[in-house]
Amino acid sequence: MATIPTAAGTIDSSELGRTLAHEHVFVLGTEYQQNYQDWDEETRVAEAVTALAELKSLGIDSILDPTVLGLGRYVPRVRRIAEQVDLNIVVATGLYTFCDLPFQFHYNGPGLLFDMPEPLTELFVRDLTEGIGDTGVRAAFLKCAIDTPGLTPGVERVLRAVGQAHVRTGAPVMVHTNPHTQSGLVVQRVLAEEGVDPSKVLLAHCGDSTDVDHLAELADAGSLLGMDRFGLDELLPFEQRVDTIVRLFERGYGDHLVIAHDASCHIDWYTPQDAARVAPRWHFRHISEDVLPALKARGLSDDDVDTLLVANPRRLFE
Numbered sequence: 001m002a003t004i005p006t007a008a009g010t011i012d013s014s015e016l017g018r019t020l021a022h023e024h025v026f027v028l029g030t031e032y033q034q035n036y037q038d039w040d041e042e043t044r045v046a047e048a049v050t051a052l053a054e055l056k057s058l059g060i061d062s063i064l065d066p067t068v069l070g071l072g073r074y075v076p077r078v079r080r081i082a083e084q085v086d087l088n089i090v091v092a093t094g095l096y097t098f099c100d101l102p103f104q105f106h107y108n109g110p111g112l113l114f115d116m117p118e119p120l121t122e123l124f125v126r127d128l129t130e131g132i133g134d135t136g137v138r139a140a141f142l143k144c145a146i147d148t149p150g151l152t153p154g155v156e157r158v159l160r161a162v163g164q165a166h167v168r169t170g171a172p173v174m175v176h177t178n179p180h181t182q183s184g185l186v187v188q189r190v191l192a193e194e195g196v197d198p199s200k201v202l203l204a205h206c207g208d209s210t211d212v213d214h215l216a217e218l219a220d221a222g223s224l225l226g227m228d229r230f231g232l233d234e235l236l237p238f239e240q241r242v243d244t245i246v247r248l249f250e251r252g253y254g255d256h257l258v259i260a261h262d263a264s265c266h267i268d269w270y271t272p273q274d275a276a277r278v279a280p281r282w283h284f285r286h287i288s289e290d291v292l293p294a295l296k297a298r299g300l301s302d303d304d305v306d307t308l309l310v311a312n313p314r315r316l317f318e
Helices: 030-036 041-057 075-082 119-129 153-169 183-193 212-220 238-250 272-278 286-297 302-317
Strands: 003-006 009-012 024-027 062-065 088-094 141-145 173-176 201-204 224-227 257-259 264-267
Touching: 003 088, 024 041, 024 075, 041 075, 041 264, 075 088, 088 119, 088 153, 119 153, 141 153, 153 173, 153 183, 173 183, 183 201, 183 212, 212 224, 212 238, 224 238, 238 257, 238 286, 257 302, 286 302
Parallel strands: 024 264, 062 088, 088 141, 141 173, 173 201, 201 224, 224 257
Antiparallel strands: 003 009
């Protein structure tokens, strides 16, 4: 067993329970929100408390929230919500970019204008060991991204900083990947060069693919696979997402899978009305109400479901 910091205090890994391994409380463009949105803090907080309390009532005990720099992470707001719900919110540190670094890091680092040890690594380690800002809330895992642009200089720098922070702290790593470009293989190579334990790496968004051979290759290298966009049927239909999980279980890879929606209480990338029209099942209830019954109808047992929701997320931290 291990201890895990959450937004509302430290828990034992045995207390994670049934865990959705990739959900967001808020995804925001902070400057956009502050300048252009009609933002009511009390209303948004109350909506989040309601949504997460409902998730708990459906039998979910914890969420991993990979909202980091670049996605509008504001820990005081998340902590306030966590204190009002009986649900563990496990927060992350890292940086989300598909291409370039923010200018706060553009000129600072090894061999750059302001030559210094990698500031990203130092920031991530501080978030994991001391706390995020002055909140007293420690991050429990690391998060970064690689997508269609591939291993750009900015993306590589973040990925290597994440790897270095893992080596110094042992914190698990989650990476947004694009399985259609097989970027998970790039992640595994780069992180291995930094000395990262492959069993502590979760490759997010593998569930967007039906290429079971490729997913098996990633699992054979030791990584967990995030089957974590249930409800985004435009990216891959529900039935194919379910079928891919079943096929992986049939091939013996059930202990490499975690599950989630990649949903949020509020995201400002589009209006709630547009999101509901394009992806009507993209909400926190979908897995409990639709996905788990479908998996069981395809032959998964209660023990298999516990492997997805309990054992695999817990093992990531142990």
